Every structure is written in C-alpha cells, then in structure tokens.
Amino acid sequence: MQNNKEWQAAYSVIEQLEYAGFEAVIVGGAVRDAILGRPAHDVDVATNAMPDEVKSIFDRTVDIGIQHGTVLVIVPAGSVEVTTYRTDGEYTDHRRPEEVQFVRSLKEDLQRRDFTMNAIAMRRDGSFVDFYGGRQDIEAGVIRAVGDAQKRFSEDALRMLRAIRFSAQLGFLIESETLKAMQDKADNISWIAKERIKAELDKLWVGKDVFNGIKKLKESNLVNYLNGTFQAHDWSEFNTQDKLLGWAYFAVLQGDHWREVLGDYRLSNKEMAFVKAVLEALKALKNGWTKMDYFLYTQQELEAACYFAELRQLDVQMPQQSILEIQTALPIRRKQELIVKGTDLLKWSGIKGGPWVKEALQAMLEAVVNGECANEHHQLKAWFEREYVRKQENT
C-alpha cells in the first residue's frame, strides 16, 4: 500500500525537505488509512519549512492554499500537498479560523487536528509521532476529539459531521465525551454551508456501514438540524460505491418532499435528474416495466430502482432477464435513431407545422420501440398515414 505512487511521491518530497534541513512527515487520512490497511487517495505532507522555503526547494510548485500554508509540490512521481505546521487562530463563525499562525512544532500542528486517528504523523522511516493516542483509538475503533471536544466542535461545527461520516466509513464508535459534546453543540451545524454538509453526506452514503452513520446522526441530535427524515433501520442493508445511489435512496425515503429536501442540499441539476428518473422507474416497476421504460431510463437508473425495491421489499414486478439484455434487444436505443424527422411528416401530410409534429414523432417513436413498426421510411410513412393522419381526420 505504501509502495503506491502517492506514497512514493510523498516520500520523495520529504527526502528533499529533509536534505534542505527541514522536518517533514506524512499526516492526516493517509496515516490513518495506512494503519487500517485501507488505500488512501491523497498522501499529505506537513513540514516545519515556511511556505516560501518550500517553494524555494522545489522547481515546480503551485500555490493552492498559501494563506493556510499549503503548497502543491510537483515531483516526477506525482503531486503532493505540503502544508506548513500551523495553529489556528480564533474561530468566529463556527467553521474557519480568522487566521492561522505558522509554527515550527509538529506537536502544535497535530493538536489542531480534529480526531486522534487523524492526528498521527508518520516519518519517512515508518515511525509514528502520536501524541494523542491515535493508534490506540484506531485499534479500538473509536473516534475521539483531540483535546476538549466541546471546544473543538464549538470552533468548527463541521467536525461533528466528519465524525458521523467516519463512523460510516470505518464502522467506528464515537467516544462518549465526544458524543456528548456533539449532542450539546449539534445546533451549531446550522452555521455550516449546505455544500459542505452535502460533501460529507456524499462520503457517508458510500461508507461500508451507513447504518452506523445514521444511528450516530440520531444519537448525536444532529438529525434535528438537518433537512429530511433519517431512520437508521431504513439503511440497515444499504451498501453502495456510488454516492448518487445514496441520494436517490435518501429521496425514496423522503416521500413527497424529496425535491425540496434534496434541493436544500444543493444537488446539481444532473444529480436531481438522476434521482427523479430512479423515482419514476421505481414507481413504474409496480406493474412491471414496459419496453418504453427500458428505452427511457438508463441501465444504471433501472438497476437502482430494482435495488431499492429489494431493500424496501416492495411488491413489484421485477424484470425476469438482465436489464442490459432487454435494453440491447430494443429496436432503437436513442430518440435520435428514429429515422423519420419532423420535416418528413410535413412533407407527407401537407399539413402546416404545429404541436402535432412533436406528438406524431413521439407516437412513432413508441411504435418503433414497441416493435409495432420497423424503423424504416416506407413502413413509418404507412404507419403515419394509417395511424396518425386518419385518426386526426376522425377527431
């Protein structure tokens, strides 16, 4: 695990910082995940070098968060975020410190971190710097605030939601003082931007133990300050790698209010469209899907609907064949494949254009998808004259 590219890049950065006479270590999620044997996505480095010093040592750097002391260093093995040891100043908005102070002490840097499991540093030789018992807590599967939990959650309310999503990602318990502090400070979550809350829930949905996360959300009282209903038992079997599936399932559980609730979490239009499609497909599954349903919804949307029907143990008509097989067998897969265009209809009928053109095209599309008419000019023309023009004349 520590042989992968991200770790190699971090080691090489540390080596160069040390060569220049500075101290540098790996910190944060990468150390926690290495101890747990989980793959890490980013391997962050912390150093006692000031940002300007970091920039002078490496040829290629990008200022990605220089006011917080973070410089992106690009080395042949990859890019690494290097952050100068720092302490946080006063917090006035329950989220971000007014200012940060760069310091030369690793201990002070680790002290500002949220949980003991996230406050462990690792040197290049593989040894740990662990002032707060992080490894012991990882061993015991416990999430514990660094220092006074009440104060830490009061400073930055997002930390409470981070605790929740870590409990879902790792299946960990929340230590009792830490949980108590969350109960006391839960209302501070209202200070946190909806986008940040969404980002944590994105991670919660793909956790290996979502049930645990939702239980903790309830126990901590945080549910009282988040939009929507959360019932742990609804999530007991839920497991996915896809955060969108989490939002879609959450929507299923909101009933008629889903649009308002998910809108509040600032889902993008694309995400909302996926959720809407899954909800519609799930509804349509009651009587079994028609060919048109297989045409209208994507494989991913239909599979999500099946998954939710199973989770909710709904009385529905599950497809008897694989969804992909059924979709592959459809005469056409996309609207654009219909060989006839509106201009053909105008020519054939000699009638002036109007809303009827769109309606007729839709009717022809359905006829083709349902196998009532081949997607071929002559046959579609005959179908149009027989089924459409005549019907129009009769009404």
Ligand code: ATP
């Ligand atoms: P992930 O695996 O999701 O990236 P992570 O622990 O690495 O988890 P990051 O947001 O990448 O989380 O943060 C990196 C590190 O910075 C954390 O491990 C923690 O030490 C510290 N940190 C992040 N957010 C906070 C916060 N709100 N308060 C205190 N420390 C934080």
Ligand code: MG
């Ligand atoms: Mg991280």
